[in-house]
Amino acid sequence: VSDFTFDWDREARTGTAEAVLCAPKTSAQIAAILAEAAGAHKRLLLTRLAADQHADLPEALRALLDFDPLSRTAILGSPHGGTPVQGALIVAAGTADLFAAREAARTLEFHGHAAPVVADVGVAGLWRLTAQIERLRAARVLIVAAGMEGALFSVIAGLVAAPVIALPTSVGYGISAGGTVALHAALASCAPGVLVVNIDNGFGAAVSAIKILHLSNGGP
Amino acid sequence: VSDFTFDWDREARTGTAEAVLCAPKTSAQIAAILAEAAGAHKRLLLTRLAADQHADLPEALRALLDFDPLSRTAILGSPHGGTPVQGALIVAAGTADLFAAREAARTLEFHGHAAPVVADVGVAGLWRLTAQIERLRAARVLIVAAGMEGALFSVIAGLVAAPVIALPTSVGYGISAGGTVALHAALASCAPGVLVVNIDNGFGAAVSAIKILHLSNGGP
Amino acid sequence: VSDFTFDWDREARTGTAEAVLCAPKTSAQIAAILAEAAGAHKRLLLTRLAADQHADLPEALRALLDFDPLSRTAILGSPHGGTPVQGALIVAAGTADLFAAREAARTLEFHGHAAPVVADVGVAGLWRLTAQIERLRAARVLIVAAGMEGALFSVIAGLVAAPVIALPTSVGYGISAGGTVALHAALASCAPGVLVVNIDNGFGAAVSAIKILHLSNGGP
Amino acid sequence: VSDFTFDWDREARTGTAEAVLCAPKTSAQIAAILAEAAGAHKRLLLTRLAADQHADLPEALRALLDFDPLSRTAILGSPHGGTPVQGALIVAAGTADLFAAREAARTLEFHGHAAPVVADVGVAGLWRLTAQIERLRAARVLIVAAGMEGALFSVIAGLVAAPVIALPTSVGYGISAGGTVALHAALASCAPGVLVVNIDNGFGAAVSAIKILHLSNGGP
């Protein structure tokens, strides 16, 4: 038995299911959690599962997982059935930000949401962004992934009426290494209506988007 | 004429009106902006208007303002008419956080929203929070204002299904002086679904709440 | 002979024995210290002994050690005899915090104390914590290990009368990478009675708990 | 009525009474809290009450307070009766640290404890410290207030068996301005058994000392 106390009731209580953050856990701890969930026939989302952590899992458990190396996510159990909920749009400033955008997309899909991604629309070539303006304005909530100086958060928030969830990424170097410049830019945005999550927290951005969209469908 | 370029169209484009952040402006600059807005018969929200900045304004302009010293906000023009939109709830961890909570409340009211405030429910006495649990769960979006270590953000996000907007405040001393500990705690919350704004940014928290509630009323 | 000057008198002087922090030492230095202690028939606690440092030790020395990879601790000499002293309780916010909790537990056991661990009671699911409330209130001193935003320190300190030793861990990512957010949250706690040690310092937390419990048994 | 929700039950629940941190509150908020407590015939400890905040209070409320400008504390209600509990000792590295040492002393006295202070024993003249060694070793718990580089925490913790609560102060300049160097030195101490509170948090240090001493008197 694992040391992990599952909060199976979380989805009923807060609207989204518990997920397992794998990065700080040992492979033995992850395997114990997976075995317990599989034994209980539960669906489970794993985030920050590095390729070598995944490779260290027992073959039998690995066979149960849908693993995506770019986003470092794995899903235990069958895909979410039914028609995907529409409304969310994910924007990635550059190719390098796709890993975080994809973590958000996988989280949305796990919960039964559509998760389209618009990639490589950084502000250094503004025309790439304005070419997508209608698509941006049609979304009911936007997740914007950007590293470096994070100018994209403010530019998009000034163009659309929907709430913008800024997902700063760790993409950068020198003064922007690790993503704090993008994070701070999101928090300091001169465009009101920017809501911010931790660096690379695609999971948290998606969970928040789900809660926001849930509202427009009659909840809570 | 002021150097200020009004973005009168912003409400149509993004759903909420432009506001004037007064702290970094001189009294002469604020007066010029107010005069131009008053001449155009526009409503205007002023934030971070310190008592001495307010006192420095010409008498004639001061007479046009509804000024609230605790939140350092002033409103030019008549109150928003019509029935207030319901759905937002503001929670303040302590008495000292009320200045920021009230900035959020004034912003909501300026845009025609109800803005009830639940005060002094910090986690050091958890019973104060659990006594309000039904009220918290009835809200469609929550703004939680807290300084110090900001534990309240995680605790509330673990209890409700609605999105939680964390509004870290500058209340603190020593290592938490200026509010960065509360800000970081909000970003690092182990409870998914916490969305964060800049320290003391009650205005931004309220604007985001309005955008979120707008969704559930059929927009965008 | 090692360059290490043993402070064999420390236990008599301060109530707890010297330990060897291995991380910043070379394997040759650790081996020399171990050889000297073994030659003098002394018990010794080693902390932060990485698996590869352990593997680099001479076979003969390794055979004398009780090594625990999760906590990276090793004990030279026989276990502490006698009935374990009761009173301490260790709480770990999540599975990922167990490495630090276990360093504290091993230190307590080395000194002849019982060291029960309550795991995975993070605040995102408050019911997991309240289900353990009687056990928490029965402890005479609590060590609480948590990373991320460290909200657990404040919540527990608001519920119990015993002193709470906050043991912030390096579990986190983005803004909370390395544990400074949890550390700062512990220091800034709005709940009085929280005492703080360095990040991942399970050894120091345990030594302090031993000193506190020593008081209630008639010392110093 | 104040916005403040008194936690009158806190002493029963956690062993020490609630106190009011005045620095971040307006004078009007402090006056409302005081009036409510006075009306309920409660004793109350106020901390971080600046001289000008004190002067701004209504005369009638000021007359009810025992105000100490050095520690910026005020006590509403009669002194604690009965024989003071012995065991705590407060050490101040320098004259400049006395403000924080005195906040701890006033908090101890408010709760019925003796609070002797040993002043000006900084490590630059070690003889001043060793001259007091017997007194230090007789204490059951020590609160050590120091700013600058905070070397005193480690030196004392290496000399005594009782737990040491490090109270870093904001005394310093240049790199040590605001007290973070002393705080970090306390956390990084090479002497085990140092427990740390926030910068200038004499109140928290005292509350923790009370909880620790409570143990040796049979509780919890």
Place this chain on the structure above:
Amino acid sequence: VSDFTFDWDREARTGTAEAVLCAPKTSAQIAAILAEAAGAHKRLLLTRLAADQHADLPEALRALLDFDPLSRTAILGSPHGGTPVQGALIVAAGTADLFAAREAARTLEFHGHAAPVVADVGVAGLWRLTAQIERLRAARVLIVAAGMEGALFSVIAGLVAAPVIALPTSVGYGISAGGTVALHAALASCAPGVLVVNIDNGFGAAVSAIKILHLSNGGP
């Protein structure tokens, strides 16, 4: 005689004249410098001269100065004669950034350059910027003053071929207080061709612009 060693030769050596940074000097020091320069019949630019420092100067010296309180600059001696050199354009993100933009403008004018300012074109309303696009593209070097999140630097650098000198300002609050977020955003810009000066350093931005424009007029 002042302790100040004039570098009267600097203009010949480096292309721009020495200026006196007044903020860290006492009024007596500033007065001595002014008296020496006036006695030598030299023109002199003073920067960061606070209104109260200006007021503290002897009446006779004050009479020789052209003082501008918004930019906190003063000029000793007659204006630069001749036709202003064209080519520089100053852009200010908001009204609050005008103080720094104006320091740049005054420095340009002191050296005989035209210094037009385009104000209030922040990215939250992108139309304000695109309305000025022809003017931006006609400039040979741009100085862009912005605080908060500094998104304007990247947006403009993506639109024009001329070099962009980012002048981050101290306008901001919370995480962006003091201007470090804008500074870091400028350095981390995803748009190549952004050159950065210290926060609020309008003087340095202008001196660099003069050197760049000097090139296109045949120098060095």
Place this chain on the structure above:
Amino acid sequence: VSDFTFDWDREARTGTAEAVLCAPKTSAQIAAILAEAAGAHKRLLLTRLAADQHADLPEALRALLDFDPLSRTAILGSPHGGTPVQGALIVAAGTADLFAAREAARTLEFHGHAAPVVADVGVAGLWRLTAQIERLRAARVLIVAAGMEGALFSVIAGLVAAPVIALPTSVGYGISAGGTVALHAALASCAPGVLVVNIDNGFGAAVSAIKILHLSNGGP
């Protein structure tokens, strides 16, 4: 097809071509970008291409690249033809700074500029610098690469009339690890006319130099 949206028009719009920052991209992403560019018969500059990323590329693509391991740059397509544009000079404080100086040189060469490098002229032996003074003064724009304390930026800017682009490098250890001390020294320079780019950003320094030199050749 790659997720990368080429901004082929950038050179026409801003004067310098787009480049691909490889460090934060996966080898698969880099390969897709290269394939698309090669298919379109475009020249392309790759920066921050680590040796192992380069080795991971398909053989066929690798054969198309001119790879330089010291500067971690690669060029797809033929060298720039024509006579190199003169005017830029690159100065490197020490041997260790050559990697960044060479990134600048490769970028200049890619765009058809000459890129001479003066190496190892750090200020600890000032004679090494003064021996090169005529060469420094003949340049129309200087790129100065330095790590450690970055004193070279100020010394050179005090000696020449041309604009100085400070390129702080990550060379350093202890307090200067990562290059922030050199970066801050550049920004705080007491010598006016220093323009700064991000740590190790040789590419950005070169692009800015090209824009500046473009001016003196009749543009924009």
Place this chain on the structure above:
Amino acid sequence: VSDFTFDWDREARTGTAEAVLCAPKTSAQIAAILAEAAGAHKRLLLTRLAADQHADLPEALRALLDFDPLSRTAILGSPHGGTPVQGALIVAAGTADLFAAREAARTLEFHGHAAPVVADVGVAGLWRLTAQIERLRAARVLIVAAGMEGALFSVIAGLVAAPVIALPTSVGYGISAGGTVALHAALASCAPGVLVVNIDNGFGAAVSAIKILHLSNGGP
């Protein structure tokens, strides 16, 4: 009686006398210390005595002090007699750094040393420094006071054989506000032989210089 424990023996033990750092003390505390020293007929050096603290002292004590407002130092008792010890030289980068240079000079003079000051030799005009080269090389120990980017430390240390004590000052703004950039530059100097003291610590720089010069006169 003061709470201050004089370390009258310090001069015999460590070579320099105790001084009183006034900034963090109340005027009442300073007055008590002065009265005790005056009563014991001791000489005493006071540092960081602000003008208003000085003005708050009792008239009778003020009459005993030689107060220097620029350096914020005061001396109780007669000047040091005898021929001043030669060997130290103080260099100040700019006029604004004189306050710290003068604190060092006053400390040297209090201990019987000559304390010549060379002012305004910042590196932006290197000729100002080279004009003084013989004087610099004749010194046996140099104290160099500089703020901003602190390039002067490295330049001087590369030119002389004597030890250089870097005295970083708080002169600066933006990124260099408070003096940390100058401090870090001193620590990271590429010129070996730079020894560093805390920001604005002219007293400590002088005490160290005295100890160094004491060596060459036969001690310890």
Place this chain on the structure above:
Amino acid sequence: VSDFTFDWDREARTGTAEAVLCAPKTSAQIAAILAEAAGAHKRLLLTRLAADQHADLPEALRALLDFDPLSRTAILGSPHGGTPVQGALIVAAGTADLFAAREAARTLEFHGHAAPVVADVGVAGLWRLTAQIERLRAARVLIVAAGMEGALFSVIAGLVAAPVIALPTSVGYGISAGGTVALHAALASCAPGVLVVNIDNGFGAAVSAIKILHLSNGGP
């Protein structure tokens, strides 16, 4: 030929020879420097030469080096002849600090100085330090290597008359990881006469000690 410009004249000019900091250089660069120095029959000190960098050097060059892996130093050429200069003493707080202490010792030896090391005298067991008091007081200059909280700097400086060079080391974890806490403690020391070098900079500490001792032998 290497890109390295030897400053062979440095010893004559500044009293100590140039050394080569290897960490930020490639093996090819180090080999070129060594070959040039060997060809010129020069002695040379290499610092921060990692074991793998050493292993990467050509066999022929490696044969010329006296390499010490603990201190990561190598010496090209014969040992310094003659009677070692006495006066310096190196103190290491713990076994883990020996790597830096040894870099200082090797540098002293390279220049013909004796370099005795006193190890493991940390303040947690003050008796270890006081047992060495006579030896400490006999030194003419002390280099004190300590990491963690760096309390040893202040304790020793309060006990001796000779100048103390604080050599903070990177030994630590959590808040003290990398050595900044020890560095800051050294700078903030309440004991005057502490001079500080960069973290792990044993070379710089030794060079400064040599300059100081040179004074007492009649120089400069």
